[in-house]
Amino acid sequence: MVNNLVEVRDLVVDRGGRRVLHGLDLTIEQGSVTGLLGPSGCGKSTLMRSLVGVQQLTSGRVTIAGAEAGGKELRSRIGYVTQAASVYDDLTVRENLSFFGRVLGAASDAVAEAIATVDLADHADQVVGRLSGGQRSRASLAVALLNAPDLLVLDEPTVGLDPVLRRDLWALFHRLADDGAAVFVSSHVMDEAERCDRLLLMREGRIIADDTPAHIREKTQTDDIEGAFLALVDADSTEERDRP
Amino acid sequence: MTPRILLAVSQRVLTQLRRDHRTAAMLLVLPCVLMTLLWWMFQDLPGGLFDRFGPALLAMFPFIVMFLVTSVTTLRERSSGTLERLLAMPMAKLDFLGGYAVAFGVVAAVQAALAVALSVGLLGLNVDGPVLLLGLVAVADAVLGTALGLFVSAFARTEFQAVQFMPLFVIPQILLCGLFVPRGAMPGFLHGVSDVLPLSYATDAMQTLVSSSATGDVWRDLGVVVAFAAAALGLGAATLRRRTP
Numbered sequence: 001m002v003n004n005l006v007e008v009r010d011l012v013v014d015r016g017g018r019r020v021l022h023g024l025d026l027t028i029e030q031g032s033v034t035g036l037l038g039p040s041g042c043g044k045s046t047l048m049r050s051l052v053g054v055q056q057l058t059s060g061r062v063t064i065a066g067a068e069a070g071g072k073e074l075r076s077r078i079g080y081v082t083q084a085a086s087v088y089d090d091l092t093v094r095e096n097l098s099f100f101g102r103v104l105g106a107a108s109d110a111v112a113e114a115i116a117t118v119d120l121a122d123h124a125d126q127v128v129g130r131l132s133g134g135q136r137s138r139a140s141l142a143v144a145l146l147n148a149p150d151l152l153v154l155d156e157p158t159v160g161l162d163p164v165l166r167r168d169l170w171a172l173f174h175r176l177a178d179d180g181a182a183v184f185v186s187s188h189v190m191d192e193a194e195r196c197d198r199l200l201l202m203r204e205g206r207i208i209a210d211d212t213p214a215h216i217r218e219k220t221q222t223d224d225i226e227g228a229f230l231a232l233v234d235a236d237s238t239e240e241r242d243r244p
Numbered sequence: 245m246t247p248r249i250l251l252a253v254s255q256r257v258l259t260q261l262r263r264d265h266r267t268a269a270m271l272l273v274l275p276c277v278l279m280t281l282l283w284w285m286f287q288d289l290p291g292g293l294f295d296r297f298g299p300a301l302l303a304m305f306p307f308i309v310m311f312l313v314t315s316v317t318t319l320r321e322r323s324s325g326t327l328e329r330l331l332a333m334p335m336a337k338l339d340f341l342g343g344y345a346v347a348f349g350v351v352a353a354v355q356a357a358l359a360v361a362l363s364v365g366l367l368g369l370n371v372d373g374p375v376l377l378l379g380l381v382a383v384a385d386a387v388l389g390t391a392l393g394l395f396v397s398a399f400a401r402t403e404f405q406a407v408q409f410m411p412l413f414v415i416p417q418i419l420l421c422g423l424f425v426p427r428g429a430m431p432g433f434l435h436g437v438s439d440v441l442p443l444s445y446a447t448d449a450m451q452t453l454v455s456s457s458a459t460g461d462v463w464r465d466l467g468v469v470v471a472f473a474a475a476a477l478g479l480g481a482a483t484l485r486r487r488t489p
Contacts, residue, residue: 015489053486054488055488070332070487080329080332084324086328087326088260091256103249143329
């Protein structure tokens with residue numbers, strides 16, 4: 001049975017007088033890793049902000065477990081990682097996590113657990129500002145894991161990470177999904193597509209494909225997602241030309 | 245509002261300050277150095293000038309310093325994404341603002357304790373009223389500075405801009421608070437303006453405390469300062485938006 005945790009209906013968002021999202025419809029299911037792929041600037045972050053409830057919507061609806069996105073009762077059930085590492089540079093990894101843990105009312109052992117999960121135990125008492133970019137973004141990711149959220153919204157969490165770590169993180173996302181969470185991950189790197197259970201391809205504020213990676217390749221008769229993306233864009237512009 | 249979250253914010257802010265040795269030292273030592281400078285400057289002049297200017301300065305330090313520190317730190321929260329993350333969590337706006345106000349209130353209490361102890365103990369400032377009340381006024385000033393700093397940080401896009409708000413929000417208050425010209429001797433219009441500026445009341449309170457042991461007026465002035473601080477916190481809360489464009 002498919003269990004949709006997130007439902008987006010006809011979502012339109014304008015930012016700075018420009019339409020960024022053009023009436024999106026999509027769902028995100030529990031227990032799976034859904035990837036959101038598209039070039040930078042196509043509206044991925046805006047869509048993610050809309051799910052978390054920090055984006056002003058122009059029209060349309062986003063509901064999570066039946067409640068309006070951003071509602072009070074949802075705030076402790078969503079883990080959100082912004083593109084820039086949203087942690088305090090002048091605190092240690094442990095201090096950051098303890099602080100956010102207290103805000104969330106997380107269990108006391110959640111901090112050590114989250115640090116271990118993102119493999120930062122060796123750096124737990126280092127000030128975040130002195131860590132590498134990849135370590136900082138892992139510290140930021142750890143914050144999102146503190147309260148075992150039902151929905152994880154991760155905006156490009158694997159950018160700039162070493163391949164081994166990237167593989168480990170994707171394994172982690174799948175473990176979280178197996179435990180019942182809905183994991184929604186964005187990336188502008190097409191080769192991460194194969195790691196998702198389901199893919200949303202996005203371009204210029206529209207979803208141009210929504211299926212499993214295998215089905216998308218099959219339908220477009222291509223070998224990889226990058227090829228599929230190009231085929232879809234080409235087909236789209238041919239259609240536009242052929243319109244009277 | 246949740247006390248657990250509010251206290252988590254204050255504790256975090258204090259940890260950040262403790263880590264930043266230079267800022268911590270500036271917050272605590274600088275007022276003492278400036279008070280000493282003032283005392284030294286007036287030392288050879290007759291007329292008890294230190295007793296006249298000292299109290300106003302004691303009112304001003306916590307206000308100016310907290311205004312600056314808060315406007316820059318909250319701006320940093322806005323631009324680094326930590327504020328967005330916190331507002332996506334179960335945090336009320338007043339938890340955030342209150343957390344900052346409590347943390348800087350504590351710093352102000354320590355700052356005031358040091359500056360007052362030095363002024364009264366070593367530099368010979370004559371305080372006729374209760375010294376503790378002097379500290380209380382200083383803490384209220386700090387909370388006022390914090391609240392105003394939070395408010396203006398909403399209108400600055402960079403830390404550079406945030407610092408520029410200082411001359412706009414603070415210097416007119418210093419000029420009109422009665423330090424240079426007694427407020428009663430100002431042109432009517434300016435007197436009216438100084439009546440609606442919070443630092444005037446803070447300065448009045450300090451000056452009354454120094455020159456008389458009657459505390460009725462001090463409590464009234466203190467009430468006005470606290471009311472201004474509460475109003476600024478309310479305005480600050482209004483500028484914190486969960487949903488942004």
